[in-house]
Amino acid sequence: MSTPTAAPGRRLPLVLRNRAFGAVWLGQVLTQAGTRMFQVGTSWWLIGYAASGDGGFAAGLLMAVSTLPAVALAPLVARAIARCSHRSLLRAAAAGAGTAAAALAGWAAASDLPVVAVYAAALALATCQAFFDPCLTTSVPQLVDDQDIEAATGFELSTQSLASLGGALLGALVVDVAGVAGLAAGCAVANGTAAVLITTVRFRTPTDGTGPGADPAEPAPRRTLRQILGALPYVRAILLCFTAANLFTTAVFVVMPLYTATVLHGDGATVSLLEASLGLGTLIGSFTGARVPGRPTVAGSACLGAMAVALAVPGVIAARPVIAGALLVTGWCVGVIGVRFVALFQRLVPASDKPAFFAVMQAVLGATFPVASLLFGLLGDHLSARTLCLIQAAGLVPAALALLLLPGQARTTAELAADPDDETAAHPAPSATPTPAAGGTR
Template identity: 65%
Template sequence: MSAVESSARRLPLVLRNPSFGRVWAGQLLTQAASRMFQVGAVWWLVGFAGGSHRGLDSGLFLMVSTLPAVGLAPVVARVVARHAHRTVLAGAAAAAGAVAAAAALLARAEALPMAAIYAVGLALAACQALFDPCLTTSVPELVEDADIESATGFELSTQSVAGLGGGLLGPLAVDAGGLPGVVAACAVAYLLAALLVRSARFPHATARTGGGSPSDTAPASRTLRQVLAGLPFIRRVLVCFAAANVFTTAVYVVMPLYTRGVLHSTGSTVASLEAALGVGTLVGSFTGARVPGRPVAVGSVCLIVMAAALGLPGLAAGHAVALGALCVVGWCVGVIGVRFVALFQRLVPADDKPQFFAVMQALLGATFPVASLVFGALGDHLSARTLCLVQGVGLVPVALALRWAGGRTDAEELPGSATQSPARAREAS
């Protein structure tokens, strides 16, 4: 390898592969816009739209915004499999930009009815539900084999960065320009993303996708029921985390209600709380592997710590208390994600991993609409401080159930347990 080539290899992938850099920038823009609209719309519903059903309205909006990722999974899979990925990515971003631009124009002319806001949220979420898995599938078409791991790392990190940026900018945009302002900003981001993706080259698309149907060379994938039939430990863990998500994801409903009803503050406070949660999650993702202990023990302790942190703002109201609590919650979420995804990578057979992780995300994502609706409705009848306590108390039995699930794990549940080392077998409990 020449000195020039060696120097180029040391550059970040997004710089030495311009096409991947453009697509990655498009992902960053679309995910940030999606999050900015969700957080901004919720703050607008709670802080500006008024009415006696602020909690229910915002909860319903978040529920509607999360349904496409779960309900459209089969449709998305067929579209991604049958069409050129650059066309799908650019089309999804352009469609989202057109919807946001139309909504911005209508919102400037007259106030949008609640049904229209829900419809815009549903449409943007549907476009994002198509964009994200298509991008994951197209990574091998954009980069060389040696760069796939690096590209995957960039792709996975984008969600946290975009969520942090979008969550920070959404309430600020609403305070500055109302609902039309935040929707207009989203339209610009989506349309710019479409142009970036369209200008990118997918040099390996023909080589990777041509030459036969996957069914000609790969064995038929098993259903999730078949995958989990021999892994009762993983079944129990997934049930625990689905239950935990009902209480943890409710924070996106509770935060705006807490800001308005307890702190009596503005969108900048909602933005700071979103930022605290995002920063905590990023730090937890980077430090989770260094936390000592077996995954179930670490997960159980983290859930107890999260319970205390979520309940603390209900006992001691204050901006600083809420900021600190959400930093801790985010850190625990990051640690749990790192430790258990790594554990599942070891326990789930290689041939079953694509099916398992796809359905795992759908299962955990399906709890978000439930949390949004339930806590949104409760927010019209209970104070925000009480909702904080409900979140904390609800996580305690989940932490105990996770600990019990780990205690029932035995070596027979592990793939290839007969040849596994005792250290790796103990890692699962």
């Protein structure tokens, strides 16, 4: 599974010394980058080329369609992850996305492309990604040793940062140069390459009585989604806080293209700059989040407060460098929040609950994305983009306060890391102070 370190006392990065995890991680980078490139590019295409007068609604509807599968298919995704080979599921998801993108590329190259075809392709890509992401999160213990879980989580969370960075840089630019045909072709190549990479990897067989390949004579008990969240009230409270925050943070993917077109009067390069600033900040936050001091709820509340200030900046100052800096700060906060909370999930959630839990986590956190996309898209056709930025900022303040007022955790992250097998940590007693789990913004 692993290669030797380069020298005594020094270790190579996890993606280099664990070739299996490195290949799967690179596959995730490619799938998410391809999907993100498609979303950014088609959103800009709708606002700048296809739609007339109602570009905000058109882009908002695209983003809503792109997030519905993760919410609507959560129970199906959980069952598929629990019953199917993880490698086969990951490979099928990547190959399915590549096929859908290739079909759209061929259609766009052969004739005029109807807008409905773009929406259909976005739905297909999002459906494949809804299976891919939670399956990979669940598979981390099958790819790395226990002591590498935090490092693997950091790399996995950084994937979205890399995807946002790469996809944002390329999406709008590719549309300006090659249209939707070139955009879809690039997405198809990225997903096809990911499917090939995953085919070369061997996953460890689970030895805890869970997952595909487990001993059928001793099946681990599985709980429903309601039972899982019901047994983790503190986790549920944190998820609700971040779900409320996502109603305002995720609107940035609709607001920024509108801001570029109506306030900055820019082109695809400007969209790429702003989107890349957000992705770069998230990437930095993913790798530095573990060093941020304080309890997760305190750190998370501070990050939401900082995001509120940063998102208000474009509503006051319409200067490209200033806005790029504000989005860099916003992205950094997103990365920190993800690392601080999701790493705890890997240790605190029982292994038998992980397939369902990570699927429902993605669904709960993404539930507001379609609403936010449609709401801010509609508002964007009637209010200025600057006003939308100020609305985003104001909406984060209550969520930050609610997170700050939650009870403190029973054990510190350091204690959990030092004693990962403690059953009281993984299964806290009902009378004990609950331990926080995860949240994040996407």
